[in-house]
Amino acid sequence: NAGVTQTPKFQVLKTGQSMTLQCAQDMNHEYMSWYRQDPGMGLRLIHYSVGAGITDQGEVPNGYNVSRSTTEDFPLRLLSAAPSQTSVYFCASSYFQGGTEAFFGQGTRLTVV
Amino acid sequence: GENVEQHPSTLSVQEGDSAVIKCTYSDSASNYFPWYKQELGKRPQLIIDIRSNVGEKKDQRIAVTLNKTAKHFSLHITETQPEDSAVYFCAASRLSRDDKIIFGKGTRLHILP
Numbered sequence: 001n002a003g004v005t006q007t008p009k010f011q012v013l014k015t016g017q018s019m020t021l022q023c024a025q026d027m028n029h030e031y032m033s034w035y036r037q038d039p040g041m042g043l044r045l046i047h048y049s050v051g052a053g054i055t056d057q058g059e060v061p062n063g064y065n066v067s068r069s070t071t072e073d074f075p076l077r078l079l080s081a082a083p084s085q086t087s088v089y090f091c092a093s094s095y096f097q098g099g100t101e102a103f104f105g106q107g108t109r110l111t112v113v
Numbered sequence: 114g115e116n117v118e119q120h121p122s123t124l125s126v127q128e129g130d131s132a133v134i135k136c137t138y139s140d141s142a143s144n145y146f147p148w149y150k151q152e153l154g155k156r157p158q159l160i161i162d163i164r165s166n167v168g169e170k171k172d173q174r175i176a177v178t179l180n181k182t183a184k185h186f187s188l189h190i191t192e193t194q195p196e197d198s199a200v201y202f203c204a205a206s207r208l209s210r211d212d213k214i215i216f217g218k219g220t221r222l223h224i225l226p
Contacts, residue, residue, distance in 0.1 A: 040122065042218035043157070043202065050211065090156065098212030099145040104156040
C-alpha cells in the first residue's frame with residue numbers, strides 16, 4: 001500500500017496561473033479532503049468528498065475547485081493563483097468522515113509570486 | 114458551528130520533563146478525539162485517539178484524558194525526548210461516518226536539551 005500519494009511536493013506559480021494538485025489513495029477510503037496549513041492557523045478544510053461523484057465545500061473554498069470521478073483520486077484545482085494561496089496543502093483520506101483515522105499525503109508547498 | 118480550541122500554541126519543556134496540551138470542544142455530541150503529530154516538514158500522523166466511553170488511554174509515554182462533562186481533553190507526554198519536538202493537533206468528531214472532523218490550531222512543542 002502506498003497510502004496517500006500527493007504531487008507535486010513543491011510548486012512555484014505566477015499570479016493568475018492555474019494548476020492542479022494531484023491526490024490518490026489506494027486504501028479504498030470513502031472520505032477524502034484537502035487542507036491548507038498556514039503558520040498559526042492550523043489545518044483549514046478547503047473541500048471534501050464523501051464518495052465518488054460527491055464533493056462539498058469546507059471552511060476556505062474560494063479560489064479552489066475539486067472533483068471526485070473515482071474513489072481513488074481527488075484533485076484540487078487552483079483556478080487563478082493569488083499570493084494569498086501561498087501555503088502548504090495536504091490531502092487526506094479516511095474510511096469515513098468522522099470517527100476514523102485520517103491518513104495524510106506528504107504535502108505540497110505552493111508559492112505564488 | 115463546532116469549534117476546537119487548543120492551548121498553548123507554543124510549549125517549551127526541558128528534556129525529561131512532562132508536557133501537557135489541552136483542548137476544549139463545543140459540540141457536546143462529539144465522541145471521538147484523536148491527536149496528530151507533525152514533525153518538521155512531514156505530514157501529520159495519528160499518535161493516539163480516545164472515544165468517549167473511556168476517560169483515559171495510555172500508550173507508553175503518551176496518554177490522553179477526557180472530561181466529557183467539561184468538554185475538554187488533554188495530551189500528556191512523560192519523560193520527553195528530543196524526538197517529541199513537533200506540532201501536535203487535537204481534533205474532535207462524532208463517531209458517525211458523515212460527521213466532519215474539526216482540528217485545533219496546533220501546539221508547537223520544543224524539547225530543550
